[in-house]
Amino acid sequence: MEYSDVCELIQLWVAEGFIKASKNEILGQVAESYIKELVDRNLLLVYRLTEHNKVKYYCVHDLVRELCIKTAEKEDFYCVQRDLDGRRHYIFDERPASFYLEEAPTSEKPSVFSPLISSLQGEAPFKSRLLRVYFGNRESILDISLKQINVRYACYKYHDKSHGIRQIPQSISLCWSLQTLIVSNWWYTSSLPSEIWKMPQLRHIDIHDHIQIDPPAAGDVSVLQNLQTLKTINNLIFSEELCAKIPNIRELNILYKFEAVSAVLYKLAQGFELNQCFHLNNVGSLSKLESLRIDSSSKSELWRKLYIDEFKLPNSLRELTLHNFSIGEKGMAMIASLPHLQLLELWDAVRGAEWNFFKQEFHNLKHLTISNGNGLINWIADKSNFPVLETLYLSSLRNLEEIPLDIGEISTLQKITVHDCSESVNMSAIRILEEQEDLGNQSLQLIIYIGLAAMLEESKQRYTSRNLQIYR
Template identity: 25%
Template sequence: MMDTVVNLLLENLSDILKSEAKLLYGVEAKVKLFQQELERIKGFLKDSEGKQDEFETVKAVINQIKNVTYEAEDVIDKYIVDVVIHRRRGLLDQFLHGFDHAIMLHNVDTQIETIKDKIKDIYDNKDKYNIVEGESSKAKKEEAVTVAEEVQKRRTNVEEDDVVKKIVRLSYETLPSKYKPCFLYFGIYPEDYEINVRQLIQLWIAEGFIPEDDIMSQEDVAEEYLEELIRRNLIRVESRRTDGGVKTCRIHDLLREICINESKDDNFLEVRTNINISKEGKPRRLSLHCRTDHYMLEGSCDHLSTRSLFSFNKVNYDALEYRTWLQKNFKLLRLLDMGQVKGSSFVLDEIEDLIHLRYIRTRDNSSFFLKSSIYDLWNLETLDLRGSKLFDLPPGIWKLERLRHLHMSGSQATLSDIPRRKILFNLKTLSVVCLDKKTVQQLEEGKFPNLRKLGVNFFSPGTSIEYLQRLQCLKHLSTMKVIYVDQPLGSVKGLPPNITKITLVGGFYLSETVNILGSLPKLRYLKISGKYISDELNRFKLECSDSESFQQLQVLKMKDLDIVSWNLSQGAMPALQLLVINGCEFSTNIPNDQSLKTLKEVQVFWSSQEVVEKLQNLVLNDECKLTVYGAAHQ
C-alpha cells in the first residue's frame, strides 16, 4: 500500500512542478531532488511488498517511509498556500510582510533539508538490517502458493468466524496495489450505505487514484477499476444505469471493517462516530458519521494534515461556524463533502485560501448565491451543488481551467459570459443549466468542446426548446437531460450528432418531442418522466408512425405517465431489449409481442394490477421475462 502512497505524492509533485513551478520559487531545485529520492524509495517499496508482515525490520523502515512521505507532502502544500496568501496581499502589505516571507522561505528550506536527512536514515537502516532490494520478489516467486492453498492453511485450528475473516482479508491481500486505495476508500461510507458510483469515481479522480490514459478517459479507467473490484466479489452491485453501467453499489460489513482497519495502519483514513468522537488522531482523510456540529465541539484530531473531509449525518448545522472551523483547521484540504448544511453558500463565500480544493459537494436545498471568490480555487475539478436553488453563476468560471464536472439545480442557473479566448477544455459535465440565448452562444462558440453530459432546463423565461437545434457543435456529447418540455421540438436537425442517451422530465409537449426523437440515428437509451411541477400523471402518447423510428433504441423507461396511446408501425423499435414501466397507468392497449420481437425483459415498478396484466402480452415468448417490483395496487 505504501508504494501507492509514494506514487500519489510523486504524481502530485510532478503536477506541481509542471503547473505551479512559479509558486515554488526558491525551493524548486530541492523539490526536484526530493522527487528523485522518492523514485528510489518506490523501487524499494515494490520489492518489499508483503514482506512487512514477516519482518519487523522491514515494517519499521516502511513506517519511516510513510512518515517522511506525508511530512514532505505537508511541507510543500503548506508552502504553496503561504506563497499564494502572500501574493494576494496588496503591494504595501507585501512590503510590510517581506521579512515574514523571507522567514517562511528559510523555514521550508530547513524542513526540506531535515526530510532529506530522514531519507538518508532510511537507507542507512535498510543497509543496517541487510534488507536487499529484489530479494523479497525472488522469495515470493520461490515460495508462492495459490490462494486456495493459503485459505486451506489458515483453516487450521481456528473458529469458523475467524476463517471467514481470514478469507476476506486474503481477498484484500491478493489485490494488485493499484486497486488498493480505491478499495480502502469504501471505508469512508457508513455501514450498508448505497453508494452513488459516479460521485465515487469523481472522488477517486480528485484523490489522484486514477492514472491518466492516452486512449481512455479517467472516468472510463475508473469504471474498469470498479468492475475489477466487483469481479473479485469485494463490492456488490446494487443497481445499474440505463446503459448497463453500475449506478449504485454497496460493500459488505466485513469488507468495510477491513477498509477501516487497514487504513488506520497507513493513516489512509479515519472514521468518527458517536462512540469515538473524541478520539485523537492525525487523519489524512476524515469521515464523520456523527453529527458535524457535535464533532466541531468534541473532536480531538489534528486536522492540519487532513486532505479530505466528509460529513454523512443528515442533521443541519450552522454554516458560519463550520466556515470558521474549516478556515482555522483545514488549510491543506483537497476534497470537501459538507453534507447537510443549511446556507452552504456562506461557507463557499470565504474559502478562497483553501487553494488545494479539487472537489466540493453540498446537500443544501436552500437558495444559493455564489460569489466570484469561488473561482480563486484554481485546482477545482468537481463542483456539485445539486439540491440547492442556485441562481446565476457569477462571472469568472473560465478561471477554473481544471473543472471537469459542474452540477447545479434550480430553474434559474445560467452561465455568465466567457471571454473570447478562454475555453474550458476539461469540462465533461454541465448540468442543469437554463438553455437561454446566452448559454447557447457559449456552447456554439466552443467554450466547452469536450462536453459529454449536458442537462438543460426550459422552465425559466427566455429559454426555448428550439435552442436544442443549435447544439450540433457538441461532437462529444453522448448524454442529455431535458427538464420541462414547454414547446414541441420540430426536428432533430441540429441536435448533437452522437447523442446516445436522452432523459425527458415533465412539460406539456412530451409526446410530440418523443415522437420526433425517433429520427435520431444513434439513440440507444430513452427515459421519459412525467412529473415535474404537478403530482398528476402526464397524459402521454407514443406514436411511432414511421417504420424507421428508434432503429437503435435498446432501453425505454417510462415513469409517472398516463399512457393514453401507444402505436408502433411495423419495423419501429427493432432493437428494443428492456422496457421499464414505473408508476404508470394505461388508458389504452399496448402493442403485442409481435411488435417488439427483440424484447428480453419488462420491469414494472409500483403500477396497478391492470397494468401488469396488460404487460403480460409482451412476455408470451420464452425469451422475455416480466419482473414486478413493489406492490401492484388495484
C-alpha cells in the same frame, strides 16, 4: 453494509488522484474499468440497480470495510472529528489530504466508502494546504472552504432553509484546482458567477436544484476543455460562443422555465420556435455529448404547440430524456437516426391519439420509457422498431389500449414495467408474458404497479408466474 453512488465514487477517486490517465480513455472510463475489476474479484458488490438495469450503488462487505479502515488509519489517510462531552474535538494532522467526520454519539470509525466529510457543526480547523476533498452543510463554511486553494472536490448539502446557498461567490475562481462542484439546496435557487468560465480544471458542475449561470464576460476567450458534466441549468441559451467554451461536455441537464422569462414568452407569442429562442440547433455541435436531459416546467399552450422536429442532436448521444415536449413524426425519425442512442425517456412528450413508428428503427436502443401520454390511445410498433430493446417502462398511460404484442418477440427483452396504466395495458403485458413463457422464454420479467386493491387481486387470479410481480 455501506454503499456509495457510482458517479460520486468515481469523482472522489479522481479528486484524490487514485486514477491514472490513459492515452485513449478519460479518467472516468478508467475508473469504471477499476470498478469492474473490483466487482469481478468480489471486493465490490452490486447494491442497487436502476429501472434500466444500470448499477446505481455499490457496496462492500463489512470485513472488507474494516480492512479499509485499518489500512487508512495505518497510512494516516484521514483525520477524525470526535464528539466528547457534548463538544466538538478534532484530531488533525497536517499530512492528511482529506477531512472526515465521525458521527456522534457512536464511537464507530468513519466509513471509507462514503468518506471525506467535513464538520456538520461549527468550523473545522482547516490547516492543511493539501486538503483535496471537502463536504459541508452550511453557507458560512462555503467561504472557508474556498480558501483551500488545492480543493479538487467540493460538496455542499443544505436541507435547512436558514443555511441554503443563495449565490455562489465570485471567489470560487480562487480554487484553481477545483474539479467537482456539487450543491444540493432544497430551498434556494443558486446561481453561478461568470468567474466559473475562468476555471479550466473544472470537470463536473452538479447543482441538484436549478441554477442560473452568468454568461462569460465580453472578450473572454477561455475554454473549459475538461468540463464533462453541467446540470441542472435554467434557460440555457446555446449560443455559438457558449458551445465553443464546453467542447468536451458529456452530460447536460437543462430546465426551461418560460414563465420566468418574459422576453422568451413574447417571442413564442410572436410565432418564434423554441430553437430560435434558445438556439437549440447548436446542441448538435457538441460532438462529445453522451447524455442530454431537457425539461420544461411550463404548462403554457404556447409551449404545448411547439415541436422539436427541427432539433439537431449530436451523433455521439447515448442517453436522451425529454420532459413536457411535443414530438412529431419528423422529430421521432431524427431521434431514431442517432446511431449510438441506448436510452430514451419520454415524459409527457407523446402527443395525439396514435403513435405510429412506420419504418423507424432504433438500432441500438436498449431502454425505453414512455410516461404521461394521456392522450395516447393506439401505439403501433413491432419488434423491428426496437431490435435490441432490453427494458420497457410505461407509466400513467391511462387511455392506451394495449402494448403492441409483437414487442414480446424482441429476443433481447428482459423486463417490462407497467406503472399506473389502464387495465387493458396491464392485461396486454400479461398476455405478452404468457405467450413468451409458452414459447419457452423464462427470462422475461414483468412488474405491474396497480392503484386499486380489487384490480390487484383480480390480475393475480388471472395469471400466476414466478416472472410476474404485481404491487399496489
